[in-house]
Structures are given as structure tokens and as C-alpha cells.
Amino acid sequence: MDDKASSLRADPDPWLLILQTPGIGCRTYLKLLHFFDSPEKVLAATRAELQGLGLQQKSIDHLFAGNLNGIQLSLEWLGQPDNHLLTLTEAGYPPLLAAIADPPPLLFVHGDPAHLCQPQLAIVGSRNPSPAGLSNARNFAAYLAGAGITITSGLAVGIDGAAHEGALQQGATIAVTGTGLDRVYPASHRDLAHKIAKNGLLVSEFPPGTPPRPENFPRRNRIISGLSVGTLVVEAALQSGSLITARLAVEQDREVFAIPGSIHNPQARGCHVLIRQGAKLVETGQDIVDELSSLLGTLEIPAPARAPESKNPGFQLDPDYRKLLDSMGYDPISADALIATTGLTPEAVSSMLLLLELEEYVSSAPGGYYCRTEKS
Known part of the structure; x- marks a missing residue:
């Protein structure tokens, strides 16, 4: 009998088997798909073929071992309501994300997957924003969501959370996580995550059970920018993950926007650097709508928000x-x-x-x- 990995395989989804094989990351997975066309053909490959593509011995041994325990948690998660798995070759896979250099072979989704193919703008920024930064994130997100743009961010504390909250006031939002979708990180955003699932979706390339490892979040950032036609940076220090997301957006040939701030605010310096490098300076949500209209077509512009009523009707500015x-x-x-x-x-x-x-x-x-x- 030919030494075939497929001879040891049964029904479990081959996409998951390859994803959860030690030593096979996103780039190696994409290389295998490019060479063999499908996961089924990867599992039907000989040891010599897999060795020829540079796979480590431990990866080959794992593929041939036929151990299904590693994917059981993912299969159980997929059996729960509103949980979905999208593969790179499916029609429902978001086309903008598929166009980047290293798209995730699999997307775990909780919520309505249709949101992934809606026009999106990423809003990112500092985990330690100023009060003005939080207000800007909420207001921009609400305005743009009301214009029909889905707001995408990373569920982090600070600007990310404010952007999700603002978007939920007027429309839909997508949270891209750096963990498996069987957990919420940070835990303080559990209620927010549940609201997002009802009015958008949560998405991750990481299978259930994946903890919040530091290396996961730069990988998450490429998905945030990759799903979106543009990225808005609200506040960012000179060394921040938000600048990584902006750089990835540029590499993906997407628009980058930045809100200027005070020269005395350290959280504005990253935005100022981006503007000097060519990011579009924006002061209102309408500035972004104007820039993106040619890409997104006609958008419904929301009516200006009413000024909040005073908590003390008798209060006057003397x-x-x-x-x-x-x-x-x-x-x-x-x-x-x-x-x-x-x-x-x-x-x-x-x-x-x-x-x-x-x-x-x-x-x-x-x-x-x-x-x-x-x-x-």
C-alpha cells in the first residue's frame, strides 16, 4: 500500500486537521493549499512530497498519526448555535481579506457571517486613550455605522471598545480577536462581545482553546486591516499596535486615516507620524465618507446627532x-x-x-x- 496520509483519515474536517497540526502556521498552510489545491489532497500526499515542501518531521508524523483529539474542541464549538467555519475557498469568504498576501485559511465566526462581506472601516487606537480620544472613537464609529459602513476593530480596551460601542448605536460592528472564540479577552468586554454577536459578529483565525498569547495580536491586526477598505487611527503612541495595523493597511493597498491631536498629548504622536507619512487627516466622519464614496458607492448619510440635554436644566454658563x-x-x-x-x-x-x-x-x-x- 502506498504510504498515504489519507489512508489514516476518516470524516473529520481536513481543514481543521491541517490547521491544528504542530509546525503548520498560516504561511505553510497557504503553501500547501497552493501546491495541492485542497486539504484533501494535502492529506493524500506522500511523506516524500511533504518533505519536499519543507514540512518538519513532527508535522508529517502528526498528519499521518490520524489523531482526532486535537480537533475535538473545534468540532464541539462548531456544533453550537451561531458558530461557523469559513474556508478560504468558500464563496462566503470575505474577498478583501482573500486578496491580502497571507489570508487566514480558516475563519471561526460567531454571529452572522454575511457581515464579513459588507463594506468595512477599521477603527483602532490606544489602550490608554484620553477622554477626547474615547469620545472621538464613539462618535466617528456611530456616524460611519449610520452611513452604512460596518466598523471593524479588535475588542481591546480603550479605542477599540469605544469604536464597537459607538457602532452599535447606529449599525453593525465586527470584532477580530486574538484568542479562540470560546473565550472573551479582555474578560471585562464579555457583555460587549455578546452585544456584538447580536449586531454583527466576532471572528478569529485561532481555533477554540487558543489563549491570548502576545504573538497572536499582530496576526489579528492584519485581519482587521485586511477586512476593511480603510483604517482610521484615533489615538496612538509612537510604539503601538495601532501603527502596526496602519502599516499593514498600507501594505494591503488600503486607505489610512488619522485624527490629529494636541502636540502635548503623547497619544496623538503616532497619528501625527502617520499624517506626515501620507495618511489622510480627518476631522469629521464626513471626511471619511467623502474619501471612500468612490470605493463604496452611494452611502446614506446620517442626520447630525442632537446635542445631549443638560443633566441640570437650570444650569447656565455664567x-x-x-x-x-x-x-x-x-x-x-x-x-x-x-x-x-x-x-x-x-x-x-x-x-x-x-x-x-x-x-x-x-x-x-x-x-x-x-x-x-x-x-x-
């Missing part, structure tokens, strides 16, 4: 409050500096800042600093 706001500008400033600038007493400034924050005219920043909001 001259002292206006003086305090005018002294702040939009860069973070300390209470001590405001006291020195306005000549108001420390007690008055403290009380006024508290009320202005409750009324959403100002937001507090780390270190005892304050800055104005769009409402002011």
Missing part, C-alpha cells in the same frame, strides 16, 4: 464659568494652572470643574488635568 472654559483651551491643563490664570479661588475652581464635568463641558484626564469637550 461669566465665571465662561471665563474658566475660555482659559482651558482644548489641551489638558491642571487645576492649579486654571487658578493662576483666572484668579478664581481654589474652592471655586474645584466646584466649577466638578459641575462642568457633570454637564459634559469638560472631561478629566490622568494626573489631575482637565480639557474641554466638543459640547463647550
Whole structure:
């Protein structure tokens, strides 16, 4: 009998068998698919053929061992409601993602897979954003989702979470994870993940059981940008995963947008670098809609959001409050500096800042600093 891997195989999905073979990563998997055309033919290959393609001995031995235990967790997960597996050769596989240099051979999906083929914009940014950054992420995501664009991000704390939340106000969102979809990372986003599953989907190239390893997240980033026609960076430090996502978007020939910020905000410096490198500076969601209209066709533009009603209907900005706001500008400033600038007493400034924050005219920043909001 010819020494064939297929002679040891039964019904379990060959895509999963190859995916969960030690030593076979995305690039090796794609190389095998390119050479053999299908997973079934990979499993029908001889040892000599697999060795000729550079497979490690442990990988070949695993393929020939016929051990199905490694894929059992994935099969059990796929048997649960709203869980799906998309392969690179299926019609439902997102075409933009298929066009990148290293598309995932498999996508695990929880939710409605149809969202994957909808026009998408990635929104990414800092895990430690400023209050203004969080507000920008929510507002841009809500506006663009209302225009019919699905918002894609990575479910991380900070800008990612704010983008998902904003999108859910007006439309759909996709979360690309760096773990298997049988767990939520970070755990604090469990409720958010459940909302996303109902109004979009969660997607991962990693099989169930995969923990949040550091090396998983750069791999996740290429999927975020690869699914999308463009990537918006809201805030990013000079060394951040968001800049990796932007670089990947450029390599994938996708648009990159960045929101400028204060020269004093370290979380804005990454955006400024991107703008100097050619990213499109944007100030409103409409700027992005205008840029993408030729790629996405006619979009339904949402009506401007109504200004939030005051939590205290009797509150009025008297001259002292206006003086305090005018002294702040939009860069973070300390209470001590405001006291020195306005000549108001420390007690008055403290009380006024508290009320202005409750009324959403100002937001507090780390270190005892304050800055104005769009409402002011």
C-alpha cells in the first residue's frame, strides 16, 4: 500500500486537521493549499512530497498519526448555535481579506457571517486613550455605522471598545480577536462581545482553546486591516499596535486615516507620524465618507446627532464659568494652572470643574488635568 496520509483519515474536517497540526502556521498552510489545491489532497500526499515542501518531521508524523483529539474542541464549538467555519475557498469568504498576501485559511465566526462581506472601516487606537480620544472613537464609529459602513476593530480596551460601542448605536460592528472564540479577552468586554454577536459578529483565525498569547495580536491586526477598505487611527503612541495595523493597511493597498491631536498629548504622536507619512487627516466622519464614496458607492448619510440635554436644566454658563472654559483651551491643563490664570479661588475652581464635568463641558484626564469637550 502506498504510504498515504489519507489512508489514516476518516470524516473529520481536513481543514481543521491541517490547521491544528504542530509546525503548520498560516504561511505553510497557504503553501500547501497552493501546491495541492485542497486539504484533501494535502492529506493524500506522500511523506516524500511533504518533505519536499519543507514540512518538519513532527508535522508529517502528526498528519499521518490520524489523531482526532486535537480537533475535538473545534468540532464541539462548531456544533453550537451561531458558530461557523469559513474556508478560504468558500464563496462566503470575505474577498478583501482573500486578496491580502497571507489570508487566514480558516475563519471561526460567531454571529452572522454575511457581515464579513459588507463594506468595512477599521477603527483602532490606544489602550490608554484620553477622554477626547474615547469620545472621538464613539462618535466617528456611530456616524460611519449610520452611513452604512460596518466598523471593524479588535475588542481591546480603550479605542477599540469605544469604536464597537459607538457602532452599535447606529449599525453593525465586527470584532477580530486574538484568542479562540470560546473565550472573551479582555474578560471585562464579555457583555460587549455578546452585544456584538447580536449586531454583527466576532471572528478569529485561532481555533477554540487558543489563549491570548502576545504573538497572536499582530496576526489579528492584519485581519482587521485586511477586512476593511480603510483604517482610521484615533489615538496612538509612537510604539503601538495601532501603527502596526496602519502599516499593514498600507501594505494591503488600503486607505489610512488619522485624527490629529494636541502636540502635548503623547497619544496623538503616532497619528501625527502617520499624517506626515501620507495618511489622510480627518476631522469629521464626513471626511471619511467623502474619501471612500468612490470605493463604496452611494452611502446614506446620517442626520447630525442632537446635542445631549443638560443633566441640570437650570444650569447656565455664567461669566465665571465662561471665563474658566475660555482659559482651558482644548489641551489638558491642571487645576492649579486654571487658578493662576483666572484668579478664581481654589474652592471655586474645584466646584466649577466638578459641575462642568457633570454637564459634559469638560472631561478629566490622568494626573489631575482637565480639557474641554466638543459640547463647550
